[in-house]
Amino acid sequence: xxxxxxxxxxxxxxxxxxxxxxxxxxxxxxxxxxxxxxxxxxxxxxxxxxxxxxxxxxxxxxxxxxxxxxxxxxxxxxxxxxxxxxxxxxxxxxxxxxxxxxxxxxxxxxxxxxxxxxxxxxxxxxxxxxxxxxxxxxxxxxxxxxxxxxxxxxxxxxxxxxxxxxxxxxxxxxxxxxxxxxxxxxxxxxxxxxxxxxxxxxxxxxxxxxxxxxxxxxxxxxxxxxxxxxxxxxxxxxxxxxxxxxxxxxxxxxxxxxxxxxxxxxxxxxxxxxxxxxxxxxxxxxxxxxxxxxxxxxxxxxxxxxxxxxxxxxxxxxxxxxxxxxxxxxxxxxxxxxxxxxxxxxxxxxxxxxxxxxxxxxxxxxxxxxxxxxxxxxxxxxxxxxxxxxxxxxxxxxxxxxxxxxxxxxxxxxxxxxxxxxxxxxxxxxxxxxxxxxxxxxxxxxxxxxxxxxxxx
Amino acid sequence: xxxxxxxxxxxxxxxxxxxxxxxxxxxxxxxxxxxxxxxxxxxxxxxxxxxxxxxxxxxxxxxxxxxxxxxxxxxxxxxxxxxxxxxxxxxxxxxxxxxxxxxxxxxxxxxxxxxxxxxxxxxxxxxxxxxxxxxxxxxxxxxxxxxxxxxxxxxxxxxxxxxxxxxxxxxxxxxxxxxxxxxxx
Numbered sequence: 001x002x003x004x005x006x007x008x009x010x011x012x013x014x015x016x017x018x019x020x021x022x023x024x025x026x027x028x029x030x031x032x033x034x035x036x037x038x039x040x041x042x043x044x045x046x047x048x049x050x051x052x053x054x055x056x057x058x059x060x061x062x063x064x065x066x067x068x069x070x071x072x073x074x075x076x077x078x079x080x081x082x083x084x085x086x087x088x089x090x091x092x093x094x095x096x097x098x099x100x101x102x103x104x105x106x107x108x109x110x111x112x113x114x115x116x117x118x119x120x121x122x123x124x125x126x127x128x129x130x131x132x133x134x135x136x137x138x139x140x141x142x143x144x145x146x147x148x149x150x151x152x153x154x155x156x157x158x159x160x161x162x163x164x165x166x167x168x169x170x171x172x173x174x175x176x177x178x179x180x181x182x183x184x185x186x187x188x189x190x191x192x193x194x195x196x197x198x199x200x201x202x203x204x205x206x207x208x209x210x211x212x213x214x215x216x217x218x219x220x221x222x223x224x225x226x227x228x229x230x231x232x233x234x235x236x237x238x239x240x241x242x243x244x245x246x247x248x249x250x251x252x253x254x255x256x257x258x259x260x261x262x263x264x265x266x267x268x269x270x271x272x273x274x275x276x277x278x279x280x281x282x283x284x285x286x287x288x289x290x291x292x293x294x295x296x297x298x299x300x301x302x303x304x305x306x307x308x309x310x311x312x313x314x315x316x317x318x319x320x321x322x323x324x325x326x327x328x329x330x331x332x333x334x335x336x337x338x339x340x341x342x343x344x345x346x347x348x349x350x351x352x353x354x355x356x357x358x359x360x361x362x363x364x365x366x367x368x369x370x371x372x373x374x375x376x377x378x379x380x381x382x383x384x385x386x387x388x389x390x391x392x393x394x395x396x397x398x399x400x401x402x403x404x405x406x407x408x409x410x411x412x413x414x415x416x417x418x419x420x421x422x423x424x425x426x427x428x429x430x431x432x433x434x435x436x437x438x439x440x441x442x443x444x445x446x447x448x449x450x451x452x453x454x455x456x457x
Numbered sequence: 458x459x460x461x462x463x464x465x466x467x468x469x470x471x472x473x474x475x476x477x478x479x480x481x482x483x484x485x486x487x488x489x490x491x492x493x494x495x496x497x498x499x500x501x502x503x504x505x506x507x508x509x510x511x512x513x514x515x516x517x518x519x520x521x522x523x524x525x526x527x528x529x530x531x532x533x534x535x536x537x538x539x540x541x542x543x544x545x546x547x548x549x550x551x552x553x554x555x556x557x558x559x560x561x562x563x564x565x566x567x568x569x570x571x572x573x574x575x576x577x578x579x580x581x582x583x584x585x586x587x588x589x590x591x592x593x594x595x596x597x598x599x600x601x602x603x604x605x606x607x608x609x610x611x612x613x614x615x616x617x618x619x620x621x622x623x624x625x626x627x628x629x630x631x632x633x634x635x636x637x638x639x640x641x642x
Contacts, residue, residue, distance in 0.1 A: 002582075002599075002636050004597075006639075007554060008597065011558075013639075015629075065611055065614070066632050067632050067635040069631075256639050257638070259638070
């Protein structure tokens with residue numbers, strides 16, 4: 001027999017605290033679709049995706065209904081296209097992007113990820129073609145996301161790729177200037193990209209993964225905030241160790257939800273269950289914010305002194321709770337701080353409390369990086385590359401994933417509002433310190449060598 | 458008849474279980490299952506009892522009631538039917554939890570449970586809690602229900618929400634497993 005508390009607290013988590021499964025992402029390998037002929041390749045990947053994923057949306061809805069937990073987004077990740085479509089030039093890559101977008105549309109998923117290249121050590125022919133195609137590919141598609149891994153702890157930072165990505169981001173912003181540079185919101189530059197992320201825009205199916213796999217992204221910043229608020233209401237003097245315990249226990253419960261939904265969807269689809277990515281992923285809704293957790297912990301706002309320590313506490317407690325709840329925790333698993341996607345974080349940025357430099361510091365302890373940061377349209381490609389290089393260095397040295405999703409909004413300047421719509425939200429453009437004076441460093445190119453794995457203090 | 462069902466009901470006070478179990482022991486009976494609850498001041502319990510000596514049930518009932526009546530309680534016995542003894546855990550049902558929340562008014566429990574009965578859903582546990590919020594009594598009802606596999610959970614939810622809406626109730630229908638998964642290690 002269930003006890004009343006178990007039933008009522010679960011209902012409250014769903015109805016009042018925005019607990020949901022943020023995404024069920026079906027990973028589909030396209031490697032065996034390889035062909036030297038473009039139309040054969042696009043036909044093969046279209047058929048593969050639409051066959052494998054034809055029941056994905058219906059099954060996710062069915063399982064979500066059964067447990068009373070909404071599965072908000074259904075998505076697809078595919079093998080890195082720079083590998084699967086290596087023979088093609090950039091024009092061919094755009095055709096592949098259109099095919100992915102069409103397949104995503106036809107099976108009813110909101111995003112498909114995997115327009116991806118892994119270039120931390122060097123740029124192969126397929127990688128160059130794919131990166132060259134990114135601006136147009138992001139312009140002519142709606143649902144396709146792109147990610148480029150330019151650094152890793154084992155390989156170092158490919159500074160040629162970092163330079164290239166600065167220029168690519170500028171070009172993508174220009175091509176989507178009428179939509180506030182929306183193309184850049186679907187393009188992420190990574191260090192240490194995980195192979196099993198279910199969240200966009202970084203989802204792709206790693207080379208080491210099975211033919212098909214279900215990865216689940218669970219969210220729940222609202223649940224964590226309310227749990228902290230309740231603990232503080234019961235004991236106004238609760239110390240940080242106690243609040244860390246509250247976050248850990250809450251993360252356990254949230255991860256369990258992802259586990260049960262993921263396993264059931266995988267069983268019904270007849271594919272392998274991969275991982276649960278327990279990430280506190282905010283949405284632009286009030287009460288579904290990571291920024292608000294900082295206030296519940298006692299800070300005036302995210303961005304004030306103490307924020308990095310608070311985020312370290314949150315991120316670690318989330319991982320510990322998640323790791324206990326499932327033996328298959330993976331992906332990014334931690335706290336996201338995407339500026340435009342979180343009303344509270346966007347507000348702190350607009351007020352100048354949260355600066356680009358403080359965001360960078362926060363990324364040393366969060367689970368991703370500089371995410372959905374809107375910058376002035378005149379930010380130079382080399383300065384963008386400099387910001388990316390800094391972010392990659394944090395990931396490389398700290399053996400963690402970091403990423404940069406930067407949007408230099410064409411025609412807009414510091415303080416202007418930008419609107420991306422939907423889950424991507426809206427925000428205010430924040431200043432970049434010393435724009436345009438990183439060029440000589442970036443133009444040197446080459447690579448920053450991988451760090452020692454000893455002498456690590 | 459080797460098994461019987463005994464129910465004891467009346468005002469709660471110390472010593473009820475002691476009295477009942479002692480009398481059953483004197484008849485050589487073995488209590489196999491027991492459940493008891495107290496609502497406000499009232500005690501209710503149900504026992505499944507093995508009666509290897511084959512004592513006549515009327516005699517056991519008489520003895521129990523002689524003692525219990527003086528305590529303001531009454532006992533009722535009936536033999537347990539053989540199909541009940543052999544009844545296996547049904548593989549044709551799935552456990553769901555139906556929760557309603559809304560104003561406390563006469564008729565809600567009847568409306569909700571009648572809708573469940575029409576769909577052949579069997580309530581295995583039921584609790585109702587009344588809270589006083591914003592100047593009105595709110596009743597939360599939690600039903601643990603065995604739902605026949607033939608009943609689609611979406612039609613069940615739709616039907617329950619239709620019925621609930623007529624009484625101002627917010628109704629949730631969820632598979633029981635989600636509650637156990639979230640809260641239990």
